Amino acid sequence: MNKNHALFTQAQQYIPGGVNSPVRAFHGVGGEPIFIKAAKGPYMYDVNDKAYIDYVGSWGPMIAGHSHDRVLQAVHAAVDQGLSFGTPAEAEITLAEKVCRMIPSVDLVRMVNSGTEATMSAIRLARGFTGRDKIIKFEGCYHGHADSFLVKAGSGVVTLGIPGSPGVPKATADLTLTVPFNNLDAVKQVMAEHGDDVAAIIIEPIAGNMNMIEPLPGYLQGLREICDQQGSVLIFDEVMTGFRVARGGAQELYGITPDLTTFGKIIGGGLPVGAFGGRREIMEYIAPQGPVYQAGTLSGNPLAMAAGSAMMDIISEPGFYDYLSAQAKKLTDGLQQVADNAGVPFATRQQGGMFGLFFADKAANNFDELETCDLGHFKRFFHGMLDHGVYLAPSAYEAGFISSQHNDIIIETTLEAAREAIKA
Ligand SMILES: Cc1ncc(COP(=O)(O)O)c(C=O)c1O
Numbered sequence: 001m002n003k004n005h006a007l008f009t010q011a012q013q014y015i016p017g018g019v020n021s022p023v024r025a026f027h028g029v030g031g032e033p034i035f036i037k038a039a040k041g042p043y044m045y046d047v048n049d050k051a052y053i054d055y056v057g058s059w060g061p062m063i064a065g066h067s068h069d070r071v072l073q074a075v076h077a078a079v080d081q082g083l084s085f086g087t088p089a090e091a092e093i094t095l096a097e098k099v100c101r102m103i104p105s106v107d108l109v110r111m112v113n114s115g116t117e118a119t120m121s122a123i124r125l126a127r128g129f130t131g132r133d134k135i136i137k138f139e140g141c142y143h144g145h146a147d148s149f150l151v152k153a154g155s156g157v158v159t160l161g162i163p164g165s166p167g168v169p170k171a172t173a174d175l176t177l178t179v180p181f182n183n184l185d186a187v188k189q190v191m192a193e194h195g196d197d198v199a200a201i202i203i204e205p206i207a208g209n210m211n212m213i214e215p216l217p218g219y220l221q222g223l224r225e226i227c228d229q230q231g232s233v234l235i236f237d238e239v240m241t242g243f244r245v246a247r248g249g250a251q252e253l254y255g256i257t258p259d260l261t262t263f264g265k266i267i268g269g270g271l272p273v274g275a276f277g278g279r280r281e282i283m284e285y286i287a288p289q290g291p292v293y294q295a296g297t298l299s300g301n302p303l304a305m306a307a308g309s310a311m312m313d314i315i316s317e318p319g320f321y322d323y324l325s326a327q328a329k330k331l332t333d334g335l336q337q338v339a340d341n342a343g344v345p346f347a348t349r350q351q352g353g354m355f356g357l358f359f360a361d362k363a364a365n366n367f368d369e370l371e372t373c374d375l376g377h378f379k380r381f382f383h384g385m386l387d388h389g390v391y392l393a394p395s396a397y398e399a400g401f402i403s404s405q406h407n408d409i410i411i412e413t414t415l416e417a418a419r420e421a422i423k424a
């Protein structure tokens with residue numbers, strides 16, 4: 001670990017906490033973060049040349065495995081044409097058209113540089129469109145780090161045990177109303193009091209920032225109906241689930257049409273991209289067509305558009321999601337078997353290439369239920385897996401991701417590591 005330790009020590013001299021995003025710091029599991037120097041297919045390689053089977057996939061984008069040849073070729077070709085133009089370019093249309101075709105609820109789409117930019121812009125648009133200020137979000141959902149979302153948020157916010165964040169003006173936080181996930185009555189109650197002021201309900205249709213929590217039957221439909229009744233905009237934050245749980249995202253999986261959708265991660269093929277899109281009538285409120293301002297110096301960057309476009313082609317191959325889903329199921333079923341054999345309370349969830357692991361008798365349906373999971377077991381399991389060359393998300397609150405490069409041998413190697421980790 002010497003080289004890794006030296007790098008972490010050095011990193012902390014120049015970078016807050018030694019990391020550029022908090023969950024990476026291993027505070028959720030203890031120990032020092034692993035410094036990675038390269039990644040290919042299902043593997044990442046650390047600075048000490050140790051290989052890890054990767055179930056984080058750069059937090060989602062690497063659905064086709066790391067350094068996929070077609071993505072690399074597309075980026076190399078784009079590099080030769082120039083790094084950034086700050087003008088419209090054909091590559092932007094190419095990706096936008098693919099997204100609109102894959103996600104029928106999206107008539108128009110605006111490219112940005114991160115998931116946070118996408119969600120932040122989507123709520124501004126919803127506010128501008130409705131002329132209302134309040135939003136409803138769900139406990140344990142994470143929509144990036146914009147001020148309005150750092151209220152009872154998941155991901156690093158909950159991993160670090162921060163209820164909200166200093167620096168967010170109270171006046172802003174007060175406009176974010178929070179309710180428990182999977183509880184329609186709670187939404188109705190809040191709407192009964194604040195409905196006329198609620199611009200939008202924003203939700204991760206499958207929550208992936210408090211482990212993995214699926215909507216109960218009828219829940220998303222209920223939110224759709226409430227928004228229709230109240231004239232509020234329904235925003236599906238599919239930064240994580242988009243192109244991950246199905247080609248058309250969670251909205252395709254559950255057959256619910258949101259007004260706006262936010263994207264990130266896979267849409268950029270591993271480069272920094274986000275996007276928000278939806279109903280034409282709402283999207284036309286965005287500048288320059290409409291009055292709601294939103295902009296970006298590097299938005300629609302040609303390298304990012306090329307990577308995203310190549311990724312959209314890869315995931316559009318016939319059978320891509322059948323295989324991805326089958327491999328993810330083999331993994332979760334296998335892990336369940338390992339835990340059962342060892343007599344360890346354990347449960348899993350899986351949709352497409354996304355999964356959740358719970359050290360509890362059953363998988364949670366909301367944030368409060370999640371708190372009953374055994375965090376100590378998770379930490380020990382995480383480190384056992386790491387020792388045996390398997391990289392899981394370093395927090396019990398994060399979903400796991402599999403790629404199309406995780407073949408049967410990779411899954412079996414992972415299960416062997418799990419047997420050892422659980423035994424230990
Ligand atoms: C559901 C969801 N929304 C928004 C974001 C923010 O995206 P980014 O980290 O690219 O800003 C994330 C991830 O961080 C996410 O998982």
Ligand SMILES: N[C@H](C=O)CCC(=O)O
Nearest residue numbers: 021022023059155209398
């Ligand atoms: N849970 C986050 C996004 O999905 C993890 C990425 C990060 O914040 O660094």
